[in-house]
Amino acid sequence: RFGSWKIERDSRFKKVDDKDTARFESILDSRNNPSSVLYQKTENLSAYNTDWLRKYKGEAPVVLKPKQTQEVSALLEYCNANNIAVCVQGGNTGLVGGSVPVFDEVIINLSRMNNILSFDEQSGILQCEAGVILENADKYLREKYTFIYPLDLGAKGSCQIGGNISTNAGGLRLLRYFVYFFHSLVSSLPPFLVFLSPLWFFFFFFLKSINHKYKRYGNLHGNVMGLEVVLANGNVLNLQSNNIKDNTGYDLKHLFIGSEGTLGVITKASVLCMKEPTSYNLLFLALPSFANALKVKLLAKRVLNEIISAIEFADFQSLKFPLTYLHNRCSFPLEGKYTDYPFYMLIETSGSNDTHDKEKLTQLIETLFNEKLISAGTIAQDMGQFRSIWTLREGIGPGIGESKRACYKYDVSLPLYQMYDVVENCRVRVEEMLGHDTIKRGEIDVVGYGHLGDGNLHLNVVTPTFASKYENVLEPWIYDQCSYYRGSISAEHGLGRMKGNMIHYNKSALAVNLMKNFKQLLDPKGILNPYKLKVSYPKNMLWH
Ligand code: FAD
Numbered sequence: 001r002f003g004s005w006k007i008e009r010d011s012r013f014k015k016v017d018d019k020d021t022a023r024f025e026s027i028l029d030s031r032n033n034p035s036s037v038l039y040q041k042t043e044n045l046s047a048y049n050t051d052w053l054r055k056y057k058g059e060a061p062v063v064l065k066p067k068q069t070q071e072v073s074a075l076l077e078y079c080n081a082n083n084i085a086v087c088v089q090g091g092n093t094g095l096v097g098g099s100v101p102v103f104d105e106v107i108i109n110l111s112r113m114n115n116i117l118s119f120d121e122q123s124g125i126l127q128c129e130a131g132v133i134l135e136n137a138d139k140y141l142r143e144k145y146t147f148i149y150p151l152d153l154g155a156k157g158s159c160q161i162g163g164n165i166s167t168n169a170g171g172l173r174l175l176r177y178f179v180y181f182f183h184s185l186v187s188s189l190p191p192f193l194v195f196l197s198p199l200w201f202f203f204f205f206f207l208k209s210i211n212h213k214y215k216r217y218g219n220l221h222g223n224v225m226g227l228e229v230v231l232a233n234g235n236v237l238n239l240q241s242n243n244i245k246d247n248t249g250y251d252l253k254h255l256f257i258g259s260e261g262t263l264g265v266i267t268k269a270s271v272l273c274m275k276e277p278t279s280y281n282l283l284f285l286a287l288p289s290f291a292n293a294l295k296v297k298l299l300a301k302r303v304l305n306e307i308i309s310a311i312e313f314a315d316f317q318s319l320k321f322p323l324t325y326l327h328n329r330c331s332f333p334l335e336g337k338y339t340d341y342p343f344y345m346l347i348e349t350s351g352s353n354d355t356h357d358k359e360k361l362t363q364l365i366e367t368l369f370n371e372k373l374i375s376a377g378t379i380a381q382d383m384g385q386f387r388s389i390w391t392l393r394e395g396i397g398p399g400i401g402e403s404k405r406a407c408y409k410y411d412v413s414l415p416l417y418q419m420y421d422v423v424e425n426c427r428v429r430v431e432e433m434l435g436h437d438t439i440k441r442g443e444i445d446v447v448g449y450g451h452l453g454d455g456n457l458h459l460n461v462v463t464p465t466f467a468s469k470y471e472n473v474l475e476p477w478i479y480d481q482c483s484y485y486r487g488s489i490s491a492e493h494g495l496g497r498m499k500g501n502m503i504h505y506n507k508s509a510l511a512v513n514l515m516k517n518f519k520q521l522l523d524p525k526g527i528l529n530p531y532k533l534k535v536s537y538p539k540n541m542l543w544h
């Protein structure tokens with residue numbers, strides 16, 4: 001087992017026996033649904049027991065695949081009564097080891113709860129089961145309603161809506177924002193009012209035009225309107241909502257967004273979706289320095305303003321991976337070699353007037369060349385090139401995966417001015433601690449990329465294998481760097497198994513104590529995702 005956090009199996013949890021499996025089979029009616037209960041004894045469960053990075057391996061003896069909320073409820077009620085620990089699993093694309101068991105927890109996998117339940121075009125609210133795959137939800141909305149799902153990420157083909165909500169996934173277009181007031185007003189405007197007076201007529205179209213420009217992507221805390229959650233004791237907590245506005249009491253759904261399966265199993269969600277933009281454009285830039293990337297970001301925000309939907313960056317060391325391992329899906333869009341420039345940026349716009357958007361982009365690119373902020377740049381010429389460039393960016397993680405090497409992934413928030421210093425400091429540290437030519441010889445790659453618009457760096461250290469000699473060099477050094485710069489040790493992937501004992505880096509003892517009380521209230525026996533996201537403080541740090 002790797003991980004500086006050494007964990008012992010909690011002996012309070014019962015090992016699953018034949019009586020338990022008979023009960024699981026009866027709850028899930030496995031005689032009529034043979035794929036609903038899978039056993040280690042008879043099937044290869046390694047895909048369920050191993051995480052996406054192949055870093056963590058569990059030993060679940062059984063995988064349970066409920067089809068309905070009532071089944072989740074009955075399973076949890078039984079597990080809780082019998083002290084059986086549970087690992088909640090969505091698409092198993094999580095990057096912090098939260099989705100696989102640590103020991104022999106039974107897996108409750110949501111993949112059979114994959115129905116889209118309804119979509120209301122007026123409110124833009126989609127109701128679906130938690131196991132719906134993100135890409136399927138988005139496809140359904142685009143094809144049937146010309147709406148889009150408010151989240152997009154590289155794992156969209158496998159990750160599930162419930163998994164995204166449980167990790168509060170950020171993704172590629174979080175920075176896009178929305179003027180809620182205008183949206184709700186336009187949607188709720190009685191159509192006949194429009195024709196009563198010329199003033200209303202003008203007002204309606206003014207609002208409609210603004211509504212086109214401001215679409216909310218942003219954080220899932222803003223887009224999730226309601227949830228259905230099954231608590232550890234099997235109680236079904238209905239927090240579903242068809243309303244955009246609802247100020248009745250504490251907004252409990254937020255407790256479950258980002259709780260990484262430790263407070264309940266999300267079974268349904270209501271998500272606010274938005275109209276599909278009619279004009280997409282993408283700028284791909286090569287830059288001589290990270291300092292220039294920050295200047296470009298500021299300028300882009302000024303010139304493009306409300307039509308910006310993503311600002312991403314990558315160093316050339318990152319691009320090596322998709323270009324080498326996914327080369328049939330993406331290509332390098334500029335003249336010359338990708339190693340010719342140290343940094344790259346992607347700036348995406350989405351709006352409703354292509355001529356207007358292109359004019360703004362052309363103006364921006366001219367200014368960037370005139371001010372010598374960029375070395376090269378291009379606007380995607382068609383949707384083929386648009387997708388190929390995005391694959392280059394989204395393919396960094398999968399490209400590293402395809403290299404079959406090990407990857408230590410650090411997903412951190414940092415002040416922008418210090419963000420790339422941490423990557424460079426890390427290279428220096430690796431060379432000092434592991435040998436002066438380790439990076440040059442290609443034994444280790446230290447790469448930096450991420451969501452520049454959100455201050456979110458992905459620092460990946462690619463090594464031949466997972467081994468403590470690498471990990472001890474990187475951890476807790478990287479977390480200390482985040483602390484030093486007052487950043488966050490988890491920007492978007494969560495704490496999970498990897499950083500499960502490190503909440504104190506970002507939260508005070510008082511905050512952690514409150515979280516502990518919530519955990520105690522909702523899951524008093526601690527059966528849900530034990531050993532991960534521990535809400536406890538190291539004893540020697542209680543002065544915090
Ligand atoms: P899983 O991996 O199965 O689970 C993740 C966590 O949520 C676990 O703790 C699990 O117990 C819990 N969980 C899952 N389903 C439920 C449920 N129904 N109820 C309660 N708890 C549940 N993340 C980002 O934030 N931004 C990105 O841009 C991004 N890009 C990625 C790109 C790639 C190629 C990959 C592999 C991952 C990426 N991720 C990204 C990581 C991200 O966390 C996941 O992709 C996604 O949100 C997890 O969804 P999942 O269904 O796979 O959940």
Ligand code: MLT
Nearest residue numbers: 154394396397411450458
């Ligand atoms: C990304 O932004 O590509 C994801 O968060 C996944 C990763 O860190 O590789």
Ligand code: ZN
Nearest residue numbers: 171451458492
């Ligand atoms: Zn990311």
